[in-house]
Amino acid sequence: MSPLANHPFWKMNGAGNEIVVVDLRASAHVVTAAEARAIAADERSRFDQMMVLHKPRTPGTRCFIRIYNTDGSFAGACGNGTRCVAWVLSEEDGTESFLVETVAGILACRRVGPAAFSVDMGEPKFGWQDIPLAEEFRDTRAIELQIGPIDAPILHSPSVVSMGNPHAIFWVDDPYAYDLPKIGPMLENHPIFPERANISLAGVKSRDHIVLWVWERGVGITRACGSAACAALVAAARTKRTGRAATVSLPGGDLHIEWRDDNHVVMTGPTEVEHEGRFDPALFATAA
Numbered sequence: 001m002s003p004l005a006n007h008p009f010w011k012m013n014g015a016g017n018e019i020v021v022v023d024l025r026a027s028a029h030v031v032t033a034a035e036a037r038a039i040a041a042d043e044r045s046r047f048d049q050m051m052v053l054h055k056p057r058t059p060g061t062r063c064f065i066r067i068y069n070t071d072g073s074f075a076g077a078c079g080n081g082t083r084c085v086a087w088v089l090s091e092e093d094g095t096e097s098f099l100v101e102t103v104a105g106i107l108a109c110r111r112v113g114p115a116a117f118s119v120d121m122g123e124p125k126f127g128w129q130d131i132p133l134a135e136e137f138r139d140t141r142a143i144e145l146q147i148g149p150i151d152a153p154i155l156h157s158p159s160v161v162s163m164g165n166p167h168a169i170f171w172v173d174d175p176y177a178y179d180l181p182k183i184g185p186m187l188e189n190h191p192i193f194p195e196r197a198n199i200s201l202a203g204v205k206s207r208d209h210i211v212l213w214v215w216e217r218g219v220g221i222t223r224a225c226g227s228a229a230c231a232a233l234v235a236a237a238r239t240k241r242t243g244r245a246a247t248v249s250l251p252g253g254d255l256h257i258e259w260r261d262d263n264h265v266v267m268t269g270p271t272e273v274e275h276e277g278r279f280d281p282a283l284f285a286t287a288a
């Protein structure tokens, strides 16, 4: 039987981003990529990201979180998923402010409504080696990358940012005017991104409003991406397109992003529980 069977499980979403939370704090098991893919492949547990809770690694934190994409790959950050974890932890003991940890660092979570949370997503990184990129670019506000005919590119000159995971943001008038399902995977897997990248089309509507459509690394098109919303706001502010706070409108809903003067990026948004229970052992009859 799978080591995940009978452990607590929540099927949730964060602004439409499909999230599964699994509580393995009572287990030493580390979910394999094959197990993650099997879970994502079953309608009862399909996800864009799976957030697996492990025992805390750092005193003062509630848990260490491993983040898996649909394809079984690891991710360093997941804003929408972290808000869903925050809901689980707040419901567990009634607290409304606490710390969690991912490979990207320690994140402060705060309940701001019955189903709304703010997460300090940490500090953005802009160095070409931090994104990472395969070659040096001194100004990551706009790098030399384009797609389409050389003399009439479809998209070009993206900003790149790391929020603990790699993001490329292309600036366009109408994000939905592009065939992102077709161009997304070409850009995700472009050799300039040695760890692949999340690809966003961003339409700046005002100094405090961005419309965003995202092709996520290891997933595809999603209805929302919290770390992409953070990356887009930071990149927009760096390039003087917006101020340091904005509403980011994604297909699944709005997120509020603030890039504070202490360089931390705070994301605020909704969570929703779709169903919860314990992992069904039969689900893993097929898992390798």
Ligand SMILES: N[C@@H](CCC[C@H](N)C(=O)O)C(=O)O
Pocket: 017, 048, 049, 069, 074, 075, 076, 077, 078, 079, 080, 081, 165, 166, 198, 216, 217, 218, 219, 222, 224, 225, 226, 227, 228
């Ligand atoms: N949807 C997430 C992003 C998850 C990770 C991303 N696909 C990656 O591989 O970096 C979010 O809300 O941030």
